[in-house]
Amino acid sequence: MVAADIDRAWLDSWTADDDFIAPLRPQFLVALEERIGAVAGNLDAVLVASPLPGTPEIALTRADDSAHSRVARAHGYRADVRDWTSADGVVVLGRGVAGRWETGLEEHRNGNWR
Numbered sequence: 001m002v003a004a005d006i007d008r009a010w011l012d013s014w015t016a017d018d019d020f021i022a023p024l025r026p027q028f029l030v031a032l033e034e035r036i037g038a039v040a041g042n043l044d045a046v047l048v049a050s051p052l053p054g055t056p057e058i059a060l061t062r063a064d065d066s067a068h069s070r071v072a073r074a075h076g077y078r079a080d081v082r083d084w085t086s087a088d089g090v091v092v093l094g095r096g097v098a099g100r101w102e103t104g105l106e107e108h109r110n111g112n113w114r
Helices: 008-014 026-036 069-077
Strands: 079-086 089-095 101-109
Touching: 008 026, 069 079, 069 089, 069 101
Parallel strands: none
Antiparallel strands: 079 089, 089 101
16 A cells, blocks of 8 residues: 555556555655655554444455465465455455564455555
């Protein structure tokens, strides 16, 4: 996920389909730094929130046998991989470095995975 006020066409020029590493490569980070006038720091994020009341707006279906490329990649780097799908994307959860829980997600929008 790239969370920055940047033009979508510019971002797309740096990222190819199914290339999940592109936004983490030094070349991209340097270009992004220059584009937004910032300096890259740590790439990890810890996001915490209380559950929202009611039924989630997106119905997720447990799909531990998904052939999605993000799920396949997770199996190569993580243990205890679990995944869920919806019409809008895929969510992957697994144990990474030192057994910590890590998550990945990908959105399906306008016929493309992002």
